[in-house]
Amino acid sequence: MPEPKPKPEPVAVAAAPAAMAWGSRPAPATVASKHQRGPVRLRWWLLLLAVVIGLWVWDKPRRIEARIERALALGAECQLNEAQAELIELRSTRASPEQLQRLQQGLDKASAVCERRQQRAKAWRGTEIAVDQAIDSASFIKAQQRLQGFVRKWGEDSATRSLKEKITAARIAWQNSDAGKLEKEKAECLARNGRWLLGSCW
Structure with a gap:
């Protein structure tokens, strides 16, 4: 007697995806992560080094000019020793001959001005003393x-x-x-060809 054939098993039907709600947006696709950056290449280091050196070379003349202006200011204030020391140091830098010559001429001019200023101060002290002495002796014309x-x-x-x-x-x-009135009377007496004796005109 033939064996009965087994009944085929029911095939499970895959559930349909849920319908998208009205007005909703689809979820964004997953973005693949970026690769990590590698080390900075040598050419970028060289470029950065060139920029730094360029800035240093560009700024150095400005610093030299600032030192020259400072030395000239010291000379104008008659601080000639400090100004000369700055000039000596600048000669060992990249200062141009024109810059050094301008500084030297400025310091020479300042030296002459300061010397004359010192001479004037000395003469003024002597004048003050002489004038005060003349005032004390009532020699106002001399003062x-x-x-x-x-x-x-x-x-x-x-x-x-x-x-x-x-x-x-x-x-x-x-x-x-x-005393002044008496001296005035004496002067008037002598102007009249009189004789001044014992505080009186004769």
Whole structure:
């Protein structure tokens, strides 16, 4: 008796994907991760080094010029030793001959100005002493002449004008004093060809 044939098993039907909701967007596709960056190539290091060297070479003349201006400023302030030391150091740098010559000429000019300034200060101290002595002895004309001699040689400034006012004020104060009035009477007596004896005109 023939064996009964087995019944075929029911094939499972794959479930259909759920319908996409109305208005929804599909999920973005997964982006593949980038490869890690490799080491910086040698040419980029060389390029960076060239840029740094270029900036250094470009900035060096500017630094030299700044040092020259600083040395000139020191010379103008009569700090000549410091200015000369800066000049000596600049000679060992890449400063151009024109720059060194300009600095040397500037320092020579500053040296002459500073020397004249010192001479004027010395002459002024002597003038002040002489004028004060003349005022103390009531020699106002002598005091005025000494001051005028200084002004002719060295020029006028606020100090000379102040000393001139001092002479004028001292003269007025002396003329209003008893000694000044007596001296005025004596001068008038002599102008009339009189004789001044014992504080009186004869």
